[in-house]
Amino acid sequence: xxxxxxxxxxxxxxxxxxxxxxxxxxxxxxxxxxxxxxxxxxxxxxxxxxxxxxxxxxxxxxxxxxxxxxxxxxxxxxxxxxxxxxxxxxxxxxxxxxxxxxxxxxxxxxxxxxxxxxxxxxxxxxxxxxxxxxxxxxxxxxxxxxxxxxxxxxxxxxxxxxxxxxxxxxxxxxxxxxxxxxxxxxxxxxxxxxxxxxxxxxxxxxxxxxxxxxxxxxxxxxxxxxxxxxxxxxxxxxxxxxxxxxxxxxxxxxxxxxxxxxxxxxxxxxxxxxxxxxxxxxxxxxxxxxxxx
Amino acid sequence: xxxxxxxxxxxxxxxxxxxxxxxxxxxxxxxxxxxxxxxxxxxxxxxxxxxxxxxxxxxxxxxxxxxxxxxxxxxxxxxxxxxxxxxxxxxxxxxxxxxxxxxxxxxxxxxxxxxxxxxxxxxxxxxxxxxxxxxxxxxxxxxxxxx
Numbered sequence: 001x002x003x004x005x006x007x008x009x010x011x012x013x014x015x016x017x018x019x020x021x022x023x024x025x026x027x028x029x030x031x032x033x034x035x036x037x038x039x040x041x042x043x044x045x046x047x048x049x050x051x052x053x054x055x056x057x058x059x060x061x062x063x064x065x066x067x068x069x070x071x072x073x074x075x076x077x078x079x080x081x082x083x084x085x086x087x088x089x090x091x092x093x094x095x096x097x098x099x100x101x102x103x104x105x106x107x108x109x110x111x112x113x114x115x116x117x118x119x120x121x122x123x124x125x126x127x128x129x130x131x132x133x134x135x136x137x138x139x140x141x142x143x144x145x146x147x148x149x150x151x152x153x154x155x156x157x158x159x160x161x162x163x164x165x166x167x168x169x170x171x172x173x174x175x176x177x178x179x180x181x182x183x184x185x186x187x188x189x190x191x192x193x194x195x196x197x198x199x200x201x202x203x204x205x206x207x208x209x210x211x212x213x214x215x216x217x218x219x220x221x222x223x224x225x226x227x228x229x230x231x232x233x234x235x236x237x238x239x240x241x242x243x244x245x246x247x248x249x250x251x252x253x254x255x256x257x258x259x260x261x262x263x264x265x266x267x268x269x270x271x272x273x274x275x276x277x278x279x280x281x282x283x284x285x286x287x288x289x290x291x292x293x
Numbered sequence: 294x295x296x297x298x299x300x301x302x303x304x305x306x307x308x309x310x311x312x313x314x315x316x317x318x319x320x321x322x323x324x325x326x327x328x329x330x331x332x333x334x335x336x337x338x339x340x341x342x343x344x345x346x347x348x349x350x351x352x353x354x355x356x357x358x359x360x361x362x363x364x365x366x367x368x369x370x371x372x373x374x375x376x377x378x379x380x381x382x383x384x385x386x387x388x389x390x391x392x393x394x395x396x397x398x399x400x401x402x403x404x405x406x407x408x409x410x411x412x413x414x415x416x417x418x419x420x421x422x423x424x425x426x427x428x429x430x431x432x433x434x435x436x437x438x439x440x
Contacts, residue, residue, distance in 0.1 A: 043352060043375070043376055043378045044320070044378050044414070044416070044419060045320060045323060045324055045377040045378045046375060046376075046378075048320060048321070048324050061416035061419065062413065062416055067413075098375065
């Protein structure tokens with residue numbers, strides 16, 4: 001049973017207002033049957049230090065990834081995971097997390113590959129909820145198991161693989177990494193572990209728009225008009241474009257994918273999750289260094 | 294003297310404590326180590342420039358190493374509360390190594406974090422941060438030991 005949408009004025013400007021809920025809305029609906037809240041963080045222990053009451057934890061590293069192949073879980077794996085968390089196919093799933101929701105956006109993107117019908121992000125994520133002094137708890141959430149059906153993952157619409165990107169060259173690409181990673185000066189994020197790419201730079205033709213530009217200081221998404229100025233204005237994207245976004249492993253670019261697809265309404269946006277850790281190691285993959293696309 | 298490549302008794306006990314537990318309990322224990330990490334003394338808190346950054350950790354971590362004249366090593370760590378995993382790793386290294394002799398620290402196997410049974414719970418990528426902290430501690434101990 002799907003819950004009502006958040007009618008907050010800011011969201012109505014976005015292409016799909018139903019994809020976001022505010023902290024006020026969530027606090028009001030926390031007890032509603034049919035709602036499941038899940039926290040997805042960079043830090044695997046952050047949830048344990050205190051989480052939104054009743055929320056479950058969804059970890060990208062240890063749960064959404066296949067443990068052997070570099071890929072996400074398959075249909076049966078996703079069904080097992082959702083069932084264990086007590087998430088049903090008709091649940092309204094609200095995701096939130098640390099670092100401006102980037103891991104929550106990643107989890108949302110993976111849920112989208114499985115076509116989960118109603119999955120939304122908490123605007124402002126964990127930081128805003130806590131900054132507003134709202135309830136958090138360390139109590140272990142007990143949810144009854146659900147019976148999530150086995151759904152085949154559909155990678156065709158929103159996921160790009162290396163060969164897709166090679167065929168896409170010449171069309172719009174957005175590189176959401178930091179400027180130093182884009183130019184090739186740095187092989188990995190500043191202050192982050194080296195995640196092994198042999199070559200630095202960017203995919204030829206890719207425009208640099210660091211992902212965090214879409215987030216305001218309070219971790220909420222910037223209003224529609226500001227997003228238009230960045231992505232349509234500066235980066236020159238048009239709504240009808242086929243766009244591929246990428247970063248290092250596809251997590252930060254999920255945030256930008258969410259912005260372009262759901263908030264700005266671009267229908268054809270794919271996330272290249274192989275991203276730089278694949279491209280920068282791929283023999284003969286074309287690379288450009290420096291500040292120019 | 295402990296043979297090279299084996300854990301000192303304190304780290305050995307920590308590893309046994311972890312592996313005796315179920316998965317969720319291991320995460321709780323890691324969280325306890327995060328909570329037990331002592332705050333920085335004022336001489337470092339007021340001078341963060343004296344700390345060495347460990348960029349290999351997912352969240353920022355800073356550490357300092359001091360070796361007494363008799364070879365006793367003291368370790369200091371700084372990591373934000375919103376990075377409990379990184380704090381937990383630092384807490385384990387503090388509990389397992391602080392106050393030991395330089396030689397004992399240098400003998401700690403670089404891959405000792407693999408003995409905590411955390412790979413499937415925390416992910417190997419996140420565990421790399423702990424190996425990086427240890428490597429940097431050892432390098433500083435080696436540097437300070439030189440006459």
